[in-house]
Amino acid sequence: xxxxxxxxxxxxxxxxxxxxxxxxxxxxxxxxxxxxxxxxxxxxxxxxxxxxxxxxxxxxxxxxxxxxxxxxxxxxxxxxxxxxxxxxxxxxxxxxxxxxxxxxxxxxxxxxxxxxxxxxxxxxxxxxxxxxxxxxxxxxxxxxxxxxxxxxxxxxxxxxxxxxxxxxxxxxxxxxxxxxxxxxxxxxxxxxxxxxxxxxxxxxxxxxxxxxxxxxxxxxxxxxxxxxxxxxxxxxxxxxxxxxxxxxxxxxxxxxxxxxxxxxxxxxxxxxxxxxxxxxxxxxxxxxxxxxxxxxxxxxxxxxxxxxxxxxxxxxxxxxxxxxxxxxxxxxxxxxxxxxxxxxxxxxxxxxxxxxxxxxxxxxxxxxxxxxxxxxxxxxxxxxxxx
Amino acid sequence: xxxxxxxxxxxxxxxxxxxxxxxxxxxxxxxxxxxxxxxxxxxxxxxxxxxxxxxxxxxxxxxxxxxxxxxxxxxxxxxxxxxxxxxxxxxxxxxxxxxxxxxxxxxxxxxxxxxxxxxxxxxxxxxxxxxxxxxxxxxxxxxxxxxxxxxxxxxxxxxxxxxxxxxxxxxxxxxxxxxxxxxxxxxxxxxxxxxxxxxxxxxxxxxxxxxxxxxxxxxxxxxxxxxxxxxxxxxxxxxxxxxxxxxxxxxxxxxxxx
Numbered sequence: 001x002x003x004x005x006x007x008x009x010x011x012x013x014x015x016x017x018x019x020x021x022x023x024x025x026x027x028x029x030x031x032x033x034x035x036x037x038x039x040x041x042x043x044x045x046x047x048x049x050x051x052x053x054x055x056x057x058x059x060x061x062x063x064x065x066x067x068x069x070x071x072x073x074x075x076x077x078x079x080x081x082x083x084x085x086x087x088x089x090x091x092x093x094x095x096x097x098x099x100x101x102x103x104x105x106x107x108x109x110x111x112x113x114x115x116x117x118x119x120x121x122x123x124x125x126x127x128x129x130x131x132x133x134x135x136x137x138x139x140x141x142x143x144x145x146x147x148x149x150x151x152x153x154x155x156x157x158x159x160x161x162x163x164x165x166x167x168x169x170x171x172x173x174x175x176x177x178x179x180x181x182x183x184x185x186x187x188x189x190x191x192x193x194x195x196x197x198x199x200x201x202x203x204x205x206x207x208x209x210x211x212x213x214x215x216x217x218x219x220x221x222x223x224x225x226x227x228x229x230x231x232x233x234x235x236x237x238x239x240x241x242x243x244x245x246x247x248x249x250x251x252x253x254x255x256x257x258x259x260x261x262x263x264x265x266x267x268x269x270x271x272x273x274x275x276x277x278x279x280x281x282x283x284x285x286x287x288x289x290x291x292x293x294x295x296x297x298x299x300x301x302x303x304x305x306x307x308x309x310x311x312x313x314x315x316x317x318x319x320x321x322x323x324x325x326x327x328x329x330x331x332x333x334x335x336x337x338x339x340x341x342x343x344x345x346x347x348x349x350x351x352x353x354x355x356x357x358x359x360x361x362x363x364x365x366x367x368x369x370x371x372x373x374x375x376x377x378x379x380x381x382x383x384x385x386x387x
Numbered sequence: 388x389x390x391x392x393x394x395x396x397x398x399x400x401x402x403x404x405x406x407x408x409x410x411x412x413x414x415x416x417x418x419x420x421x422x423x424x425x426x427x428x429x430x431x432x433x434x435x436x437x438x439x440x441x442x443x444x445x446x447x448x449x450x451x452x453x454x455x456x457x458x459x460x461x462x463x464x465x466x467x468x469x470x471x472x473x474x475x476x477x478x479x480x481x482x483x484x485x486x487x488x489x490x491x492x493x494x495x496x497x498x499x500x501x502x503x504x505x506x507x508x509x510x511x512x513x514x515x516x517x518x519x520x521x522x523x524x525x526x527x528x529x530x531x532x533x534x535x536x537x538x539x540x541x542x543x544x545x546x547x548x549x550x551x552x553x554x555x556x557x558x559x560x561x562x563x564x565x566x567x568x569x570x571x572x573x574x575x576x577x578x579x580x581x582x583x584x585x586x587x588x589x590x591x592x593x594x595x596x597x598x599x600x601x602x603x604x605x606x607x608x609x610x611x612x613x614x615x616x617x618x619x620x621x622x623x624x625x626x627x628x629x630x631x632x633x634x635x636x637x638x639x640x641x642x643x644x645x
Contacts, residue, residue, distance in 0.1 A: 038613070038615075038624040038625070038627065038628075039627035039628070041628070041631060042611050042612065042613055042628060043609070043611055062614075065614070065615040066615065343627075347425075347426050347428075347429070348428075348429065349429075352429040352430055354426060354427075354627060354630050354631050354634060355426070355627040356627050356628065356631045357631070
């Protein structure tokens with residue numbers, strides 16, 4: 001966490017932590033990144049904070065470590081860009097040439113978690129943590145991930161997709177919903193995170209307004225049957241020593257329990273401008289809930305299959321839906337960059353990892369797997385031009 | 388040392404895991420270290436103590452120095468508070484006691500993590516020393532002229548540190564004056580347990596230069612600086628680094644597996 005400019009001089013890795021971005025989850029990203037930057041092992045990692053503003057410009061500066069200075073970003077920053085210099089990847093700006101060993105995006109939602117920032121970094125040749133650009137892009141689309149994981153033996157809910165072009169003539173889609181899914185159904189955005197609403201339609205007539213609401217913010221709406229007696233299970237995973245290892249399982253509290261939390265939280269005086277404490281947030285979820293061994297094994301099996309087919313890199317979190325009465329389990333979505341990077345799930349894992357150890361894993365994996373190449377990629381028998 | 392009062396504490400973590408003792412700073416309580424202990428819960432059994440005179444623990448009858456505190460904690464450990472050896476984590480004043488533990492009761496410790504620890508005098512420029520001397524002389528002179536307790540308190544608030552002022556309210560002024568003056572420089576070279584020192588780059592109470600000099604004097608010690616942290620935020624923003632230092636000590640301790 002030390003702010004020394006010359007990380008190399010002390011044998012530390014220069015890790016550019018990228019956050020912010022033109023996303024509904026900009027503020028969450030800033031907070032997640034502050035936690036991560038504080039937690040990175042200061043002996044091994046020199047953190048270089050890199051902020052992306054609402055116009056996708058990149059900035060750096062020490063004030064990015066002071067969350068109180070954000071309005072919504074601090075002043076006194078230098079605009080920078082990633083480039084490949086004589087010594088390898090670097091951040092370039094007015095009066096600044098900062099070597100970079102690895103980039104670590106802590107961004108949620110579009111322009112960060114959807115592969116765009118990964119693509120930009122891969123083109124320059126900067127090793128970057130987590131999913132590749134293409135895997136990130138696929139993970140962003142809930143309908144695409146469902147199709148992919150289903151091909152790998154993972155159970156998913158059926159859905160009907162509605163695009164912006166179909167908005168004017170919903171009749172066919174509504175018929176399909178009634179015939180294939182039945183009612184009630186849930187309408188949700190295919191690309192955006194949970195920060196925008198998920199609506200419940202009990203009758204056919206409720207559906208168009210919900211679809212309209214979702215399509216104002218996303219270009220694809222998904223309609224799925226409502227899971228009765230719903231309970232959710234979230235789990236993170238990573239490749240380590242040649243196998244998939246899992247975090248603890250998290251069970252978010254249900255709506256009624258959550259409402260209870262909000263009431264308690266607000267009645268205790270709220271945040272008074274500060275952020276809710278981890279202690280308070282922990283009341284919104286149960287870590288390592290008491291589950292039958294069979295269900296736990298099924299969650300692990302389904303999570304392993306989905307992780308391998310979707311990207312197999314970083315430490316994403318997969319969210320499952322479960323019918324509490326029947327025990328049926330469905331893959332819901334994958335978050336390549338989960339909130340708080342899921343560190344609290346790793347602290348409570350069967351093989352516990354502290355947050356600095358999780359970050360070290362992400363960086364180590366990225367450094368080993370960079371896509372930058374220096375040779376001629378064209379095989380000799382495909383040469384059309386002289387060499 | 389006089390008789391030791393009961394040491395109130397909480398315990399966090401797996402019962403059969405290796406042991407850790409967390410000791411808080413002046414005017415604070417066991418609560419400071421709850422987040423770090425919770426992060427370590429699967430791999431460490433932690434005792435978070437209210438040091439005598441703080442939190443829920445009554446003050447000792449006599450004016451203790453940090454050696455008395457260390458002896459009382461050692462006695463409590465031997466008496467069954469926790470099966471040793473332990474990793475000692477001390478913030479500020481709790482760090483002073485940790486240094487004493489490492490010298491007086493090394494058999495009880497398997498590691499030492501000092502967080503913004505006090506224990507040696509600050510390096511001051513001649514000008515700063517002169518300013519301090521002048522302030523102190525003025526304080527003493529005005530105090531002698533103070534008409535009543537109200538005037539005295541106002542002077543203390545004007546001239547004294549926050550901890551100095553608080554120590555009167557807490558009825559701990561005698562212990563404060565005794566411990567604040569201690570210089571453990573001569574003992575540092577005798578510390579043989581693996582030691583990590585963690586300091587905030589913006590700490591004005593125990594600035595990084597204190598940590599640098601202590602790390603230099605303690606054989607084999609490791610120094611970690613957290614640039615954006617101050618004397619108190621190092622506990623919260625630095626909690627993951629504190630937990631990491633503890634976990635490494637547990638892993639390295641003979642016969643332990645963290």
